[in-house]
Amino acid sequence: MKAITLEQAANLLFENDNFLVLMHKSPDGDAVGSAYALCMVLRSMGKKANPLCGDEIPPMYDYFTRYVEPQDFEPQYIVSVDLASVGLLSGKAKDYADKVNLCIDHHGSNTGFAEYGYIDGKISSCAEIIKSLFDVMKIDIDKNVANAVFTGICTDTGCFKYSAVSPQTHRVAADLMEAGAESADICHLMFDSKSRAKLELERMVLETLEFSEQGQIAFICISQEAMEKSGAVQCDTDGIASIPRQIEGVKIGITMKEKEGGEFRFSVRTADDIDASEICKRFGGGGHKAAAGCSIHKEQTAAKEEMLKACKAALNGAE
Amino acid sequence: MKAITLEQAANLLFENDNFLVLMHKSPDGDAVGSAYALCMVLRSMGKKANPLCGDEIPPMYDYFTRYVEPQDFEPQYIVSVDLASVGLLSGKAKDYADKVNLCIDHHGSNTGFAEYGYIDGKISSCAEIIKSLFDVMKIDIDKNVANAVFTGICTDTGCFKYSAVSPQTHRVAADLMEAGAESADICHLMFDSKSRAKLELERMVLETLEFSEQGQIAFICISQEAMEKSGAVQCDTDGIASIPRQIEGVKIGITMKEKEGGEFRFSVRTADDIDASEICKRFGGGGHKAAAGCSIHKEQTAAKEEMLKACKAALNGAE
Numbered sequence: 001m002k003a004i005t006l007e008q009a010a011n012l013l014f015e016n017d018n019f020l021v022l023m024h025k026s027p028d029g030d031a032v033g034s035a036y037a038l039c040m041v042l043r044s045m046g047k048k049a050n051p052l053c054g055d056e057i058p059p060m061y062d063y064f065t066r067y068v069e070p071q072d073f074e075p076q077y078i079v080s081v082d083l084a085s086v087g088l089l090s091g092k093a094k095d096y097a098d099k100v101n102l103c104i105d106h107h108g109s110n111t112g113f114a115e116y117g118y119i120d121g122k123i124s125s126c127a128e129i130i131k132s133l134f135d136v137m138k139i140d141i142d143k144n145v146a147n148a149v150f151t152g153i154c155t156d157t158g159c160f161k162y163s164a165v166s167p168q169t170h171r172v173a174a175d176l177m178e179a180g181a182e183s184a185d186i187c188h189l190m191f192d193s194k195s196r197a198k199l200e201l202e203r204m205v206l207e208t209l210e211f212s213e214q215g216q217i218a219f220i221c222i223s224q225e226a227m228e229k230s231g232a233v234q235c236d237t238d239g240i241a242s243i244p245r246q247i248e249g250v251k252i253g254i255t256m257k258e259k260e261g262g263e264f265r266f267s268v269r270t271a272d273d274i275d276a277s278e279i280c281k282r283f284g285g286g287g288h289k290a291a292a293g294c295s296i297h298k299e300q301t302a303a304k305e306e307m308l309k310a311c312k313a314a315l316n317g318a319e
Numbered sequence: 320m321k322a323i324t325l326e327q328a329a330n331l332l333f334e335n336d337n338f339l340v341l342m343h344k345s346p347d348g349d350a351v352g353s354a355y356a357l358c359m360v361l362r363s364m365g366k367k368a369n370p371l372c373g374d375e376i377p378p379m380y381d382y383f384t385r386y387v388e389p390q391d392f393e394p395q396y397i398v399s400v401d402l403a404s405v406g407l408l409s410g411k412a413k414d415y416a417d418k419v420n421l422c423i424d425h426h427g428s429n430t431g432f433a434e435y436g437y438i439d440g441k442i443s444s445c446a447e448i449i450k451s452l453f454d455v456m457k458i459d460i461d462k463n464v465a466n467a468v469f470t471g472i473c474t475d476t477g478c479f480k481y482s483a484v485s486p487q488t489h490r491v492a493a494d495l496m497e498a499g500a501e502s503a504d505i506c507h508l509m510f511d512s513k514s515r516a517k518l519e520l521e522r523m524v525l526e527t528l529e530f531s532e533q534g535q536i537a538f539i540c541i542s543q544e545a546m547e548k549s550g551a552v553q554c555d556t557d558g559i560a561s562i563p564r565q566i567e568g569v570k571i572g573i574t575m576k577e578k579e580g581g582e583f584r585f586s587v588r589t590a591d592d593i594d595a596s597e598i599c600k601r602f603g604g605g606g607h608k609a610a611a612g613c614s615i616h617k618e619q620t621a622a623k624e625e626m627l628k629a630c631k632a633a634l635n636g637a638e
Contacts (some may be wrong), residue, residue: 160479178486184480192561246511250515
């Protein structure tokens with residue numbers, strides 16, 4: 001992959017047409033916000049552009065996704081946003097794994113799968129990079145684009161809480177609000193709004209809370225049974241992974257989620273320089289230093305024990 | 320009270336000395352952050368200044384309060400911050416109820432108890448006004464002042480979530496970070512960190528959750544028993560009041576907290592133009608449109624019923 005500047009990335013977008021913008025599986029606010037914002041802007045320039053994700057786009061993002069109806073064209077230029085590796089593509093998006101022309105990402109761990117890449121691991125969110133790209137392109141964004149970008153930034157920063165938030169992140173948020181971003185409504189929807197089913201799910205999941213290593217590791221489990229009993233849907237599990245790490249004294253928070261087919265999906269959140277992405281890499285996963293994920297295809301107890309063992313090793317600074 | 324400009328408020332601070340800066344009872348991040356920031360800046364100008372609150376300052380704010388040791392002097396100029404009415408003063412601060420020279424506040428409902436007042440009900444937090452005041456005074460703030468102001472802004476906006484957040488709020492946050500505010504650490508401490516006791520308290524309080532008016536009103540109760548059983552302390556109840564309103568479909572969220580001496584303290588959070596401060600005013604309380612509080616001195620069931628009745632009336636737009 002050839003590393004390029006934002007100006008060069010802008011030129012590639014100006015010069016090409018018939019874009020497909022790829023998102024990772026289980027798309028989050030940053031992936032959806034970045035991809036839809038980019039497609040809206042490309043369309044406003046008279047180009048054709050479709051977002052593509054192998055998984056369903058969560059309906060909670062409908063307030064900006066509804067403005068991007070699918071267009072009919074033969075894809076010519078493939079862009080990926082917020083995609084650290086092609087292993088995170090699913091479904092139809094996989095067909096383009098070795099055809100990505102331009103990769104825009106904020107994961108320092110990006111595997112460099114594209115022809116050209118603009119990667120900055122220090123930026124809060126891919127959406128913040130996308131906004132800088134629009135500035136370089138001298139694009140005046142409208143309310144829907146502003147909402148999409150704002151969604152990406154606020155969801156990937158836990159609403160401006162995380163350490164990747166810079167003064168520039170806040171200034172971008174201010175600019176987005178002036179461009180029409182409905183900040184309070186978006187924040188309410190993303191962070192301060194939960195269904196009764198989600199509340200019930202959280203209550204059930206909290207009953208599984210376990211501590212180890214003198215309270216330094218906290219573990220919770222989201223079982224299929226809890227999902228069914230609570231009536232929760234997939235996106236109701238958002239945010240639950242941050243609960244164990246929030247408990248005082250906890251340095252590693254583990255959330256194990258039972259998927260279909262004997263797969264267990266883990267989210268690992270860490271404090272104090274413990275590298276969550278290193279822990280998850282052992283199991284073929286990845287992510288950021290303080291928040292990463294992976295899957296383990298084993299029986300429940302074995303999967304849990306393997307993860308706990310890896311976390312204890314990381315906690316004690318030993319392999 | 321004579322309404323003055325920020326420039327006039329700045330001049331009053333320049334011209335006077337031996338300041339006492341009053342905070343309301345049960346001081347929150349905005350009261351503490353505003354008062355301590357102002358005292359630190361006045362002291363940096365060679366003046367004497369003490370913050371004064373009738374209640375204990377929660378130890379969680381120690382990362383900036385520890386830089387303000389009490390000074391020995393006879394108070395000559397009384398300033399109040401984030402204080403909507405003198406009825407919210409407690410303990411020793413009450414002695415100054417009719418002696419407030421300058422009131423700086425962001426409550427539109429401010430009762431005008433001071434000689435001079437700078438009140439702007441549209442600003443996110445009193446701390447945001449305090450920062451504008453420092454700008455007018457051309458004060459370069461240090462890290463501790465930046466941390467205090469940042470704390471005020473982030474706590475009063477639910478971490479930049481609420482509708483009072485403006486583009487300017489985000490720009491002030493950016494400036495504060497550049498002045499040294501430890502944004503991520505503060506946000507983690509204020510929002511993403513809870514004791515096991517607090518987690519246990521939340522679990523117990525969720526068991527009291529009740530809905531009325533077809534799910535439009537949600538009610539929870541923090542009993543003395545739950546406080547004792549969970550081992551929670553006073554500040555562990557912070558944030559709990561926002562839980563009922565977060566549930567989908569809820570327009571009025573009520574949190575009833577049992578205090579000593581047969582007093583029940585209510586926090587009311589509202590959506591959709593329902594005025595929480597109007598509801599609480601009936602019981603001698605007040606606050607903002609979407610978040611207000613009051614006390615009812617009655618037996619538990621009667622107190623709850625009175626509040627529910629008032630909320631139902633507000634919901635149905637009738638008296």
